[in-house]
Amino acid sequence: MDKYSSLYLALKKETLSTLFEDISQRPNIEACGVLLGEIDADGNWHVDRTYPLQNTAASPVYFEFAPDELLQTELLYPDQIIGVYHSHPTGFPMASATDCENMQRVNQDQHIPWAWIIIKGPFDEASLHAMNGEVSPTSLIAYHHFENNGLNIIPIAIQTS
Template sequence: MGKQISTQAILSIEAQKAMSIDVQQRKRIEACGILTGHIDEQGNWHIKQAHPLRNIYASPVYFEFAPEDLLTLELAYPGQIIGVYHSHPGGFAVASSTDRQNMQRVNQEQQIPWVWFILSGPFDEQFARQCRENLAQASLIAYYHSARAGLQQIPICLETANEN
């Protein structure tokens, strides 16, 4: 994995809550969804909303969106899709080889600048408690695959109730 880059992913309270609820509702399969917002001039991802999508495989180790579900969001939020999230219910707190391949394909080969979030389980009562206090305490990581530096972990900034 490459060195960390200076950009960051800023996650709104609304997106944090939506992701937390989604993974807790789909504890045994990889929950997944799309992140909308904007990318600023410095390359920071500002995630405003998380939109859960069905995992067409309903698998605990693999996720894939239905193309029609992704198209529906692309039409509803033109130019605003800036990332993807999914869960690892078994607690694997790093990108799997499949995740890495998908990140490289989308970010580098297709030149789509999505940030990739992974929430790691187990999604039990302790996870729910941590999410109520601070999603950062839960296992949350973000990645981006650049042509120049390869796979990089992206720093995450969580908005709080005190921020505007």
């Protein structure tokens, strides 16, 4: 087993509610934001909370942050941005080709060690009601693009405290 296969992303259970709140306010476009927390000495991502950002593309199949808003978030939370999240309101269950290109660019070309969470839709009224105020862990998929190992799915561990 290589070191990449043992890495994980830890997500606090309360964060599932904040993700739900964000996607329920933007069900028809890709809701997006940053993951705040820390990366431990082994390289695991520990997400304490999320911080929604505007999707300047306002698209159901693409997201883009405003650079000044991302910079402002970095200034508010120095060294705490450890990743990105976005939703797929169309229900696409994996990273798109654009997602994969962005993950490789950020993780490898820019050497930013972010994890990437995708929340799978759809987010119509019935689906949001069935979610009962919380994103299901089965609706989440996490990725990281490693230098020697390429794009990998990262297991998500939900923490209750």
